[in-house]
Amino acid sequence: MRLTNYSDYALRTLMYLAVMPDRHTLGTITDIANSYQISRSHLTKVIHQLAQIGYIESIRGKNGGIRLAKRAEDIVLGDVLRQTEPDFYLVPCFAHAALDIKQSNTELNTVEAMTDSASRCVITPVCKLKNVFAEATQAFLQIMDNYTLADIVDNDDELWQVLKIHNG
Secondary structure, three states: OOOOHHHHHHHHHHHHHHHOOOOOOOEOHHHHHHHHOOOHHHHHHHHHHHHHHOOEEEEOOOOOEEEEOOOHHHOEHHHHHHHHOOOOOOOOOHHHHHOOOEEOOEEOOOOOOOOHHHHHOOOOOOOOHHHHHHHHHHHHHHHHOOOEHHHHOOOHHHHHHHHHHHHO
């Protein structure tokens, strides 16, 4: 399984904000981008969505910035991934399998039709591999549901030191 940079940046942003020593201090897009050495413009889109979803609070103005809008204990990693990943299709024909797979209050994104490359696979109608991929994806998400942001930043002092060093 591979996550998009978008989800990776979302998780890293949340981690950055969670480990800031002073919870009242606002973080900035520039500081986060510099700390992780990632694209500021791409990060801006991610942060905009995180604010829309309600994970972070964005304060405008000269002294503006961002901070967590929820406690780290209340941010479930599986939920973040479901809201930031466009889909969980491991192979093109998986989009078709996702139409039928629903487990434990988790519904995968669906598509109107299979992609061209999936329709070219001659075994798609009888292939059982897509069901294995679907089950594996569900297992991945269920495990991610067991962890919160607080669980992955319990070494906050160490994380902050590394982030500060890379922020210059």
